[in-house]
Amino acid sequence: MSTSAVSSQTPPVPAGRVRRARPVRWQLRFAFLSLVWGFSFLFIKVGTEGFAPFQVTLGRLVFGTAVLAVAMAVKRERLPRGAHTWGHLAVAAFFLNALPFSLFAYSELTIPSTLAGICNATSPLWGMALSLVALSEDRPTRLRVAGLGLGFLGVLTVLGAWQGFHGLDAGGTAMALLASLSYPVGWIYVRRTLAGSTESHLSLTGGQLLLATLQLAVVTPLFTSAPDRLSVVPLLAIVALGALGTGVAMLVQYGLVAEVGPTTAQMVTYFIPVIATAAGVAVLGEHLTWSIPVGAAVVLAGAALTQARPKSA
Numbered sequence: 001m002s003t004s005a006v007s008s009q010t011p012p013v014p015a016g017r018v019r020r021a022r023p024v025r026w027q028l029r030f031a032f033l034s035l036v037w038g039f040s041f042l043f044i045k046v047g048t049e050g051f052a053p054f055q056v057t058l059g060r061l062v063f064g065t066a067v068l069a070v071a072m073a074v075k076r077e078r079l080p081r082g083a084h085t086w087g088h089l090a091v092a093a094f095f096l097n098a099l100p101f102s103l104f105a106y107s108e109l110t111i112p113s114t115l116a117g118i119c120n121a122t123s124p125l126w127g128m129a130l131s132l133v134a135l136s137e138d139r140p141t142r143l144r145v146a147g148l149g150l151g152f153l154g155v156l157t158v159l160g161a162w163q164g165f166h167g168l169d170a171g172g173t174a175m176a177l178l179a180s181l182s183y184p185v186g187w188i189y190v191r192r193t194l195a196g197s198t199e200s201h202l203s204l205t206g207g208q209l210l211l212a213t214l215q216l217a218v219v220t221p222l223f224t225s226a227p228d229r230l231s232v233v234p235l236l237a238i239v240a241l242g243a244l245g246t247g248v249a250m251l252v253q254y255g256l257v258a259e260v261g262p263t264t265a266q267m268v269t270y271f272i273p274v275i276a277t278a279a280g281v282a283v284l285g286e287h288l289t290w291s292i293p294v295g296a297a298v299v300l301a302g303a304a305l306t307q308a309r310p311k312s313a
């Protein structure tokens with residue numbers, strides 16, 4: 001799952017025919033986003049069968065950036081201006097793209113794609129914990145704190161804590177959880193530094209992906225060597241991961257937020273682990289124990305509670 005730099009304000013919507021067609025449009029976009037982000041963990045797994053994790057991440061970013069570049073050209077958008085903005089985007093690119101994408105790719109060398117997808121669902125939990133410290137406007141409530149505790153109880157269930165984490169690769173799982181933590185770190189940083197930017201959402205997102213691509217372009221040759229042969233299926237998986245799971249998905253996410261608002265759009269988070277699990281089991285034949293779906297349900301319930309807001313008086 002990737003994220004964009006900032007949310008957009010909802011644009012004015014013409015009345016009449018367009019208004020009546022809206023429900024079908026946003027529901028289809030929502031379903032597409034759930035599917036493509038859910039399948040992203042399968043694409044990562046397949047990609048690592050033919051390429052090194054850094055190469056998977058670099059390919060993902062190259063194809064994702066290409067999609068954003070085409071969208072910017074069509075809309076005649078320009079990249080952001082100012083060293084100050086580019087400096088903040090470089091940090092955002094690291095925490096929202098380069099670091100988590102790489103960690104997920106490395107984690108799936110040793111853990112199933114199903115587990116990686118479920119670890120991704122812990123992002124709202126990490127975000128809740130971090131926001132209580134970093135964002136003064138986010139006040140803790142009993143309901144949200146209870147959701148935080150419930151969510152991490154779900155994580156322990158997924159990992160089989162009562163069995164001493166038997167059969168679990170600790171390193172791979174830790175990398176997947178660290179990747180999930182990286183997203184809210186990036187979100188909070190962006191919220192504090194770029195939320196008031198006058199640049200367009202598309203411009204900021206394009207700049208962010210471009211910088212993440214450059215970061216991986218520097219790192220990848222230092223730690224990997226060219227593959228001995230070109231594997232077609234893993235390459236196609238990387239193309240789909242980048243073009244659909246990163247580039248197109250970010251454009252769809254932007255349109256979804258603008259059309260139905262961030263509250264509804266963020267509900268896609270709760271469908272991603274379900275689809276990732278179904279894809280891993282059905283397509284890759286990954287083994288599923290009872291604790292994984294049960295724990296995932298508890299994680300999602302806890303994550304939902306952490307997003308609850310107090311009712312206005």
